[in-house]
Amino acid sequence: EVHLLESGGGLVQPGGSLRLSCAASGFTFTSYAMSWVRQAPGKGLEWVSTISASAGSTYYADSVKGRFTISRDNSKNTLYLQMNSLRAEDTAVYYCAKHSGSYWGVDYWGQGTLVTVSS
Amino acid sequence: DIVMTQTPLSLSVTPGQPASISCKSSQSLLHSDGKTYLYWYLQKPGQPPQLLIYEASNRFSGVPDRFSGSGSGTDFTLKISRVEAEDVGVYYCMQSIQLPLTFGGGTKVEIK
Numbered sequence: 001e002v003h004l005l006e007s008g009g010g011l012v013q014p015g016g017s018l019r020l021s022c023a024a025s026g027f028t029f030t031s032y033a034m035s036w037v038r039q040a041p042g043k044g045l046e047w048v049s050t051i052s053a054s055a056g057s058t059y060y061a062d063s064v065k066g067r068f069t070i071s072r073d074n075s076k077n078t079l080y081l082q083m084n085s086l087r088a089e090d091t092a093v094y095y096c097a098k099h100s101g102s103y104w105g106v107d108y109w110g111q112g113t114l115v116t117v118s119s
Numbered sequence: 120d121i122v123m124t125q126t127p128l129s130l131s132v133t134p135g136q137p138a139s140i141s142c143k144s145s146q147s148l149l150h151s152d153g154k155t156y157l158y159w160y161l162q163k164p165g166q167p168p169q170l171l172i173y174e175a176s177n178r179f180s181g182v183p184d185r186f187s188g189s190g191s192g193t194d195f196t197l198k199i200s201r202v203e204a205e206d207v208g209v210y211y212c213m214q215s216i217q218l219p220l221t222f223g224g225g226t227k228v229e230i231k
Contacts, residue, residue, distance in 0.1 A: 035220070045168065045211060047220040059218050095167055102174065103156050104215040109167035 002026040002108045004096045009113030022079040022096030029077040033099040036081050038092035086117045121146050121214050125223030132202040133231045140226045142195045142212035156216035159197045163208040
């Protein structure tokens with residue numbers, strides 16, 4: 001059974017940093033691209049970033065480019081999101097998502113971790 | 120970026136009655152490989168999204184057969200043949216043919 005468990009969320013001041021982690025199990029982690037998708041309170045879903053299976057390619061939404069860094073440790077089956085220069089508008093639940101292997105389809109989502117950016 | 124437009128914004132449905140949600144994309148989601156890269160998700164209250172339909176018309180593992188997806192090109196529909204109480208939540212369509220992934224605004228389904 002696929003399991004994705006996010007951690008690292010919390011309250012941070014504007015301009016601060018956080019590192020999110022996503023521990024994956026139940027599938028061959030090294031074979032699949034992974035993404036972060038966020039959801040602001042009461043709002044819809046917004047793609048944040050994607051990393052290829054080998055970590056050779058990364059992609060970012062314009063809203064986070066230059067501030068966030070996606071990475072993965074395939075030896076630990078773990079996905080990361082380093083978030084710097086955080087802004088109030090980054091407040092959201094951040095979901096870790098597994099791609100299906102068929103283009104960019106997403107088949108599994110983690111439970112999410114809440115990031116609140118506030119003074 | 121591909122813009123995804125969902126209608127209606129909300130639906131109130133009597134249990135046992137059908138429901139239908141529309142999703143339109145600003146560009147064709149039909150790939151040269153013959154597949155159509157449109158996904159449907161249900162986000163139940165307080166939970167992450169869960170996959171219902173992939174590649175426009177394929178039910179994901181464990182999804183009840185009352186859910187069906189159809190459409191091609193830029194126009195898509197999710198149908199629930201007989202709505203049950205457990206189907207409440209927000210339904211999203213998502214295109215996966217290119218990055219950035221983009222989602223419809225969501226359709227909230229409630230039970231009358």
